[in-house]
Amino acid sequence: MAIAAMFAVACSKDDDNKKDDPKPDPKPVDEYTGPVEGTSEWSVVGTLLESNWGSGAHGDYVCAESDGVFVLKNVKLVATDEFKFRQNKAWDNAYKGVFASLGAAFDVDNEPGGDNIKPGLDGIYDLYLNVASAQAAIVAKDGAAPSWKPAGPQPSGAITIDGDFSDWAALDPTKISETYGDEDATHPVLEMAVVYADANYVYVYFEYDAESIEHEPDVEHVPFHIYINTDGDATTGGFGDQWADACIDFLLEGFIYPDGAEIGSYDPGACSWSGEVNGSGWKWAELAGEGFCEGAGVEGKYEIAINRSVVAATGFPIADTFSIGFDIQQGWNSVGILPNEAPSEENPAGLGMTLEVVTDK
Ligand SMILES: [Ca+2]
Ligand SMILES: [Ca+2]
Numbered sequence: 001m002a003i004a005a006m007f008a009v010a011c012s013k014d015d016d017n018k019k020d021d022p023k024p025d026p027k028p029v030d031e032y033t034g035p036v037e038g039t040s041e042w043s044v045v046g047t048l049l050e051s052n053w054g055s056g057a058h059g060d061y062v063c064a065e066s067d068g069v070f071v072l073k074n075v076k077l078v079a080t081d082e083f084k085f086r087q088n089k090a091w092d093n094a095y096k097g098v099f100a101s102l103g104a105a106f107d108v109d110n111e112p113g114g115d116n117i118k119p120g121l122d123g124i125y126d127l128y129l130n131v132a133s134a135q136a137a138i139v140a141k142d143g144a145a146p147s148w149k150p151a152g153p154q155p156s157g158a159i160t161i162d163g164d165f166s167d168w169a170a171l172d173p174t175k176i177s178e179t180y181g182d183e184d185a186t187h188p189v190l191e192m193a194v195v196y197a198d199a200n201y202v203y204v205y206f207e208y209d210a211e212s213i214e215h216e217p218d219v220e221h222v223p224f225h226i227y228i229n230t231d232g233d234a235t236t237g238g239f240g241d242q243w244a245d246a247c248i249d250f251l252l253e254g255f256i257y258p259d260g261a262e263i264g265s266y267d268p269g270a271c272s273w274s275g276e277v278n279g280s281g282w283k284w285a286e287l288a289g290e291g292f293c294e295g296a297g298v299e300g301k302y303e304i305a306i307n308r309s310v311v312a313a314t315g316f317p318i319a320d321t322f323s324i325g326f327d328i329q330q331g332w333n334s335v336g337i338l339p340n341e342a343p344s345e346e347n348p349a350g351l352g353m354t355l356e357v358v359t360d361k
Pocket of ligand 2: 229230231232233234235236237247248249
């Protein structure tokens with residue numbers, strides 16, 4: 001009985017207090033104060049708020065800048081809004097791109113055509129632009145700054161490294177070099193390769209017999225090598241093991257990994273020939289550097305962009321006219337080599353000449 005009595009006392013006390021409290025004010029509704037503008041050259045312009053593509057009551061909303069990254073915070077968007085980032089409130093440099101997901105960096109570009117940024121978001125957000133790496137991101141209001149994708153090679157020319165090979169069909173056939181494996185070759189798994197070189201990149205497309213390639217269960221990788229006679233000079237370099245002209249100066253050694261249904265990117269290391277001139281043997285000296293390539297593909301087909309300026313930084317710039325060869329390996333043995341030839345009495349190993357490539361400038 002004593003406990004019940006205590007509760008009764010407590011309850012009556014609470015009731016007394018409530019009666020004494022003044023009635024609380026209704027919770028104030030947050031008033032939207034608009035984007036937080038800065039003083040940089042970059043602004044956001046579009047259908048949002050009072051922008052109306054620069055001709056609305058407010059016009060451009062100017063981004064703040066910090067360490068080369070531009071941001072416009074506290075922006076109210078509705079789902080139908082679209083916008084661009086532009087420089088100096090002019091259209092010479094105006095970035096658009098395809099929004100991916102909240103907080104994730106996405107690529108932007110200044111190319112003609114294509115859609116404005118259409119986030120399809122309804123709410124208040126911070127809009128980020130990273131000009132140096134041509135990326136943008138949209139994050140929740142006052143959310144963490146986005147993490148930018150590494151600024152690796154950004155092939156922006158004729159070929160996009162995306163595992164979609166339709167761009168290769170659009171190349172001028174007089175500007176490409178191609179090689180097809182001989183059906184009697186001793187290392188037949190690489191079936192064909194196409195090379196296209198512009199001033200900034202060397203692009204490679206190749207096909208291999210997917211049924212002959214197993215991703216090794218322990219490491220799940222398949223070695224793929226790119227051998228380049230970077231100086232185009234047949235009297236320097238070596239590696240007569242795989243090509244009759246034995247003039248390779250520079251090697252990219254990397255792996256193609258399965259990544260779900262796709263084959264992941266190609267991120268090789270580099271070596272230079274350290275054997276005798278026009279000699280043979282696995283004689284390579286490791287070179288410093290990273291970010292030489294980007295690659296993408298599906299089982300049996302793959303495309304790579306080789307960044308010429310990153311290669312040049314190792315001391316082996318790729319000449320306008322150069323030659324190239326490839327192998328794909330299993331258990332560290334070449335099972336496919338291109339170019340190749342059918343073995344014969346004079347050429348029992350079936351060695352071919354490296355593939356000559358002339359840069360399209
Ligand atoms: Ca492509
Ligand atoms: Ca050479």
